[in-house]
Amino acid sequence: MLGRRGFLRFLALPPYVWLAAFLLAPVLLIGVISFRPEPGPIDFGEPWTPSLVQYGRILETASYLRQLAISAVMALIVAASATMLAFPVAYFLAFRAGERASLYLVLLLVPAAVSFLLRVMAWRLMLGQEGGINSALQWLGLTKEPLDLLIYSRSAVVVTLVYVWIPFATLPIYAAMGRIDRRQLEAAADLGAGPWSRFWRVTVPLSLPGAAAAFFMVFIPTVGEYITPRLVGGSETYMYGQLIQDFFGRAASWATGSAAAVIMLVLTVVLVLVATRLVNLRRLTA
């Protein structure tokens, strides 16, 4: 017979098995492939000697490293913008929406039910030279010619990704605000703190774990983003995720693509570790 603890472990087993099979194993496989000396076709039956040649190929090409840095900065901008814009939305849901909070939350997530690709394509229609925004600007007499900057630029990628991520960034912040003990706000008011002071000195610090979770939830996948820059970025916006995709697809070079992916994974983990070390959430919320 399983004890209570054994039963709980048994219940936790399927997700662990699932993660091991479909997350850990592929990541390990990518790690192994990245050490193959030959970039081309992979024959798993043939013996080979591990080599760092693929890593050298990436690290010795300045433009690849520059793309990695640009992608990290773009991810930083997208994550910071999405988190900041999600914050007031979460605040409204947690403190002002009352009984309708669930309804508003569902409405917020409705666009997420539409395919990611369709939402990005919709932005292409909005930002295009003949698109909604340019047409409106011209109709209002604010511009004479369509603005080229709106589409096929880094700013188009940032705007689109921020839009895509806001609903998801809202969730952890809303959850953190929902856990705030309302008596703390009452105590602050009793001690003479005004609304603004209560917001900055109670609500914001206690929401920071949620905001940090939202930030990383956006930052990590955005570093490796490749669909959005391909659709709205134009030839001047090439992100590191596209490089990985090109190695796997166009160049049929899985080993080089794997090395590029491992470099990005390591960089992302290091950045996240550094950030969590610099921003001591426990101290902030204490």
Added chain:
Amino acid sequence: MAISRGARCGGHPAVRARVRSTRAFPAALLSATLLLTACGAAEPNELLVLEWAGYEEADFWVDFAEANPDASVEFQIGANDADILAQMHAGSDADVFHFYTGWQQFYVDEGLVREIDTSKLTNWDKVPDDMKALGQVDGKQYYVPWDWGFTSILYNTDHVAEVTSWDALFSEEYAGHISMWDDGPGAVTVSAYINGWDETAITEEQLAQIETDWIVQKPLNLHYWTDEYADLCPEVISGDIWVAYAWQGCYASALYEGVPVAYANPEEGRNSWVGLYGISAESESPELALEFLDAKLAEVTCSNAVTIFYYGCANADVMAAVEDETLIEAFAINDPGILEATNFTPPVTAEQRDAWTAMWTRVKAE
């Protein structure tokens, strides 16, 4: 079809009854062996086709579906020629795969394709000899040609004067309104035409020059397109793109939409490409795969390629029956000198393919 063959062979009640009897076991074994041999070990009645996106639509295999209503056809999509080759390398279960000229040798060299018995193709005599030759490697027929077309400069005549050279793609006059195909070998081909180089013998210095030229061209380019109908045509039609590396399908689409466009006859010549189908060396359904390829060449399927995608088809009878003026213009059917002024895509080596693709990746990352 093959399922019924299989039911008759492996699942015959008489065979099962005999196997139950131990005394009759040797005889049953012999019978089963003979039956299986006679049946050719019964192919599965299912096909997996490794295809380019869009070709999985029922219109593009309608004759096969009608002739084989019980057959199951699944599609696996490859993003481009490199991706399709990579999937075959990685052990794809595809019975049939589709790729374009320039890549024929790789599948043969790596033992990924089987020879085609053209005597079993009922539509083979409708394929022109020069197209048949494109499907041959070392004198053997490994591939069935199917779709074909041109590559040239598609341009908007409201904004661009007559284009006479591929160097229009590098013209600062059209900055922000140019679109190049996202493809390394394609970029090398264009540069080879412009510089008068032999694209099958590009030197390292020439490749370095090509890389520099395309990096300089990058700011002039609106975007690199990957899908003709999703990325390129809508913006040619909307008027955002004035000069593009394009196939004639987009030209025909723009003409049908009434857009003022022309398809250049550059002094360096147009490029021409042909799509080829091969049968995997590992296919468990080679006979069904052969039927699939034969049906690809049949009239309705081929006509659909012409009227839906505006691509040429290897069935000469279908092409001879084209009467639509826009399609006649798109395929340059009335231009007797067009083939003399066309460069057919030559085969490339694996080293060239890798070097050109790597060059293009660097251009995009720059």
